[in-house]
Amino acid sequence: MSAPVSTVNDAVLAALATVNDPEIRRPITELGMVRSAEVGEDGVVRVELLLTVAGCPLKDKLRSDITAAVGAVSGVSGVEIEFGVMSTEQRQELQAKLRGGGATEEPVIPFAQPGSRTRVYAVASGKGGVGKSSVTVNLAAALAARGLSVGVVDADIYGHSVPRMLGADGRPTRVEDMIMPPQAHGVKVISIGMFTAGNAAVVWRGPMLHRALQQFLADVYWGDLDVLLLDLPPGTGDVAISLAQLLPNAEILVVTTPQAAAAEVAERAGAIALQTHQRVVGVIENMSWLELPDGSRMEIFGAGGGQTVADSLTQTIGASVPLLGQVPLDTRVREAGDEGNPIVLAEPDSPASKALGQVADRLALRRESLLGKPLGLKPTGR
Ligand SMILES: Nc1ncnc2c1ncn2[C@@H]1O[C@H](COP(=O)(O)OP(=O)(O)OP(=O)(O)O)[C@@H](O)[C@H]1O
Numbered sequence: 294m295s296a297p298v299s300t301v302n303d304a305v306l307a308a309l310a311t312v313n314d315p316e317i318r319r320p321i322t323e324l325g326m327v328r329s330a331e332v333g334e335d336g337v338v339r340v341e342l343l344l345t346v347a348g349c350p351l352k353d354k355l356r357s358d359i360t361a362a363v364g365a366v367s368g369v370s371g372v373e374i375e376f377g378v379m380s381t382e383q384r385q386e387l388q389a390k391l392r393g394g395g396a397t398e399e400p401v402i403p404f405a406q407p408g409s410r411t412r413v414y415a416v417a418s419g420k421g422g423v424g425k426s427s428v429t430v431n432l433a434a435a436l437a438a439r440g441l442s443v444g445v446v447d448a449d450i451y452g453h454s455v456p457r458m459l460g461a462d463g464r465p466t467r468v469e470d471m472i473m474p475p476q477a478h479g480v481k482v483i484s485i486g487m488f489t490a491g492n493a494a495v496v497w498r499g500p501m502l503h504r505a506l507q508q509f510l511a512d513v514y515w516g517d518l519d520v521l522l523l524d525l526p527p528g529t530g531d532v533a534i535s536l537a538q539l540l541p542n543a544e545i546l547v548v549t550t551p552q553a554a555a556a557e558v559a560e561r562a563g564a565i566a567l568q569t570h571q572r573v574v575g576v577i578e579n580m581s582w583l584e585l586p587d588g589s590r591m592e593i594f595g596a597g598g599g600q601t602v603a604d605s606l607t608q609t610i611g612a613s614v615p616l617l618g619q620v621p622l623d624t625r626v627r628e629a630g631d632e633g634n635p636i637v638l639a640e641p642d643s644p645a646s647k648a649l650g651q652v653a654d655r656l657a658l659r660r661e662s663l664l665g666k667p668l669g670l671k672p673t674g675r
């Protein structure tokens with residue numbers, strides 16, 4: 294024999310540690326999935342692997358990943374894998390591990406913990422139909438394309454259009470009572486629409502909404518996110534209040550159209566932040582203009598709404614609320630949304646995509662740009 298068995302053993306374990314569970318995206322060794330791994334006299338490695346659920350659809354992927362990783366270890370002549378299924382107890386252990394601690398009574402929202410480095414943006418508007426969901430999915434896709442780890446919560450319990458717009462048609466899977474969110478374009482998505490049959494309308498009252506939102510935040514395994522975006526329902530209702538309680542550190546991103554009436558209600562939605570002590574990160578004006586074939590701009594919904602909201606919120610809140618971008622009207626925004634392929638990916642060079650991309654850049658950078666800098670807080674009443 295060339296290498297001592299113990300050395301081969303160590304190398305095999307190291308190789309197994311490079312294999313991630315395709316769904317949970319953490320090493321199978323860390324997840325307690327490797328029950329045993331033995332190197333035989335003949336150099337054949339026998340791995341006993343515990344799946345989280347029986348009939349796991351990702352079994353084949355695991356098999357090929359493990360075979361490739363272990364097969365590459367020198368001294369190994371073959372790999373045999375035997376699949377088993379975790380016991381209820383083992384699943385509970387895994388779940389506690391995924392939660393990052395022991396089981397607790399009150400669901401723990403990782404993003405609300407003091408040390409959380411996830412930036413949380415809640416996309417809000419006063420009026421419906423101004424493009425919140427379109428903005429949310431495009432920002433999410435743009436941020437993921439920049440290499441960030443991104444999650445989206447469709448908190449519009451009644452509207453739930455996010456999964457379709459992102460093309461996330463997968464169903465969440467369960468490991469005990471943790472929920473694995475489906476992914477599309479590198480974005481993890483969870484929506485109430487994924488838990489209801491077909492297109493059934495959901496009629497839920499405040500406390501149930503609160504519970505649903507809490508579950509989305511606490512029981513979904515998001516992993517280590519850079520950015521979490523929440524698509525809120527229009528207005529200043531139950532969900533906005535729940536959100537302020539569950540995620541006091543969420544920052545509000547206000548979407549409006551250029552129209553004066555829309556701007557007024559958007560201001561109100563933004564001003565709620567004053568009561569909830571949440572920060573308003575900025576305003577996005579959507580449907581700003583339509584570019585005509587001759588290059589001129591037709592201002593279908595008027596002009597100035599976004600700037601008006603930004604100025605007025607700056608006044609009310611007493612902190613700078615910038616206008617982050619103006620997104621023109623473009624039929625491709627809608628088409629891309631209908632196809633589940635956000636315009637920032639489908640038509641990255643379109644003016645709408647560029648505007649959305651610039652907003653994404655600012656949202657991605659903001660935290661770092663504040664690092665080590667004084668916040669420059671001044672007493673109010675300049
Ligand atoms: N810049 C744009 N250009 C063209 N169409 C757009 C643009 N932004 C949004 N739309 C379209 O306008 C409609 C409303 O947009 P969206 O659903 O994103 O708004 P919303 O604020 O989330 O609405 P709701 O209040 O119903 O949740 C959609 O059909 C969408 O495709």
Ligand SMILES: [Mg+2]
Pocket residue numbers: 425426427449452454524
């Ligand atoms: Mg919407």
